[in-house]
Amino acid sequence: MFFWDSTMVLLIPAILLSLYAQFKISSSYKKYAKIRSRSGLTGAQAARTILNNHGLYDVKVEPIGGSLSDHYDPRTRVIRLSQDVYQGSSLSSIAVAAHETGHALQHAAGYAPMQLRSAFVPVANIGSSAGPLLIILGLFIPAFDWLLQLGIFAFTFAVLFQVITLPVEYNASGRALSLLQEGQMLGSDEVRGARSVLNAAALTYVAAALAAVLQLARFMLIASGRSDD
Template sequence: MFFWDPTMVLLIPAILLSLYAQFKISTSYKHYSQIRSQSGLTGAQAARAILNSNGLYDVRVEPIRGHLSDHYDPRTRVIKLSEDVYQGTSLSSVAVAAHETGHALQHASGYFPMQLRSSFVPVANFGSGAGTMLIMVGLFVPQFGLILQLGILAFTFAVLFQIITLPVEYNASHRALTLLQEGRMLGGEEVRGARAVLNAAALTYVAAALAAVLQLVRFILIARGRDDD
């Protein structure tokens, strides 16, 4: 079974980083969700203020169910905030809302990495799903060497998507912190708290990218080992 071959050790760094990232986002979000921002703005109000100050009056801000389910939908131009972020007045709520607003600003300005990531969505979805299945078929059935190569190629697009996501997320956080300071929605100490929340969230994307890269390397090594046999 290739699931238990020696190349599994390659995934250990990614697994450890993922566990650490989940710990950091959980503890940071929980800690700063208990600290109310001095402005008293809710996440929804902070997002709306940033959008208005940048002339994005047509971008809507709506609540959505779930915990940390916040995201920006470029197709409908809607910022969807989880209910605790939408209604909350904590540093965590304001930071997360501002981050998602950063994505709306990226979209409006034609930020290239975001455009590139959007173009990768279809092939990335195929690569992470069908690509993995093709790899498994190719590994278990030696006669299907071409299918294995196609699977690895498809999975590569999923890996590239994870890598492209990194500058998009970090830039959104940078925009968020700058706008919160310029709009005087958060003070000096509060900005440090917001940065801690956003840095912890960004670490989860780093962990996902590392896991994808190492998995791709693992697939390639297994394929080469099979060819050498």
């Protein structure tokens, strides 16, 4: 993954998209972090309201350190929000909090792509860490050439995880926007701002998935070249 050869050019589209996605999420989040919602709800209050409206009283909402470290933990059924989101009443704060709450609703409803993604976590972690290492060993130690194929096989699970993540994230954002509007926590004009934040965040997942797919294609191209030698 970290060595240079001519196949690196395959990664250029993913690198460019990743840079653009980071710029979009940063600029969109900062822009709407300056706009306070008319409801005055904080991110924590918005999340709690949505959860209570759907009978998910046992799902906790807790603050966590860091910036944009927000996530839902399905193992402990806890929504963890960064301090700015937890305490903030901006459009950005409410949008992010509602998105994470969307994951809690997915979990409660047994949303199939989320269940599939959760099942992939162990093998994806192995594939993302061990796959590139096996590939490098297979490339630079001729006696262990078979490790190249094994590494590509392992890395494939990490790629599948990134691809499966896309519908999970987009669905959570769609749920969030609908719930915010239906619950009258945001007005129609405010929802447009929230959508801008969530669309920018979703783009980062698209960039990650594209990078993973192109990296896999690169590995397969390298393996093909080795077999032709």
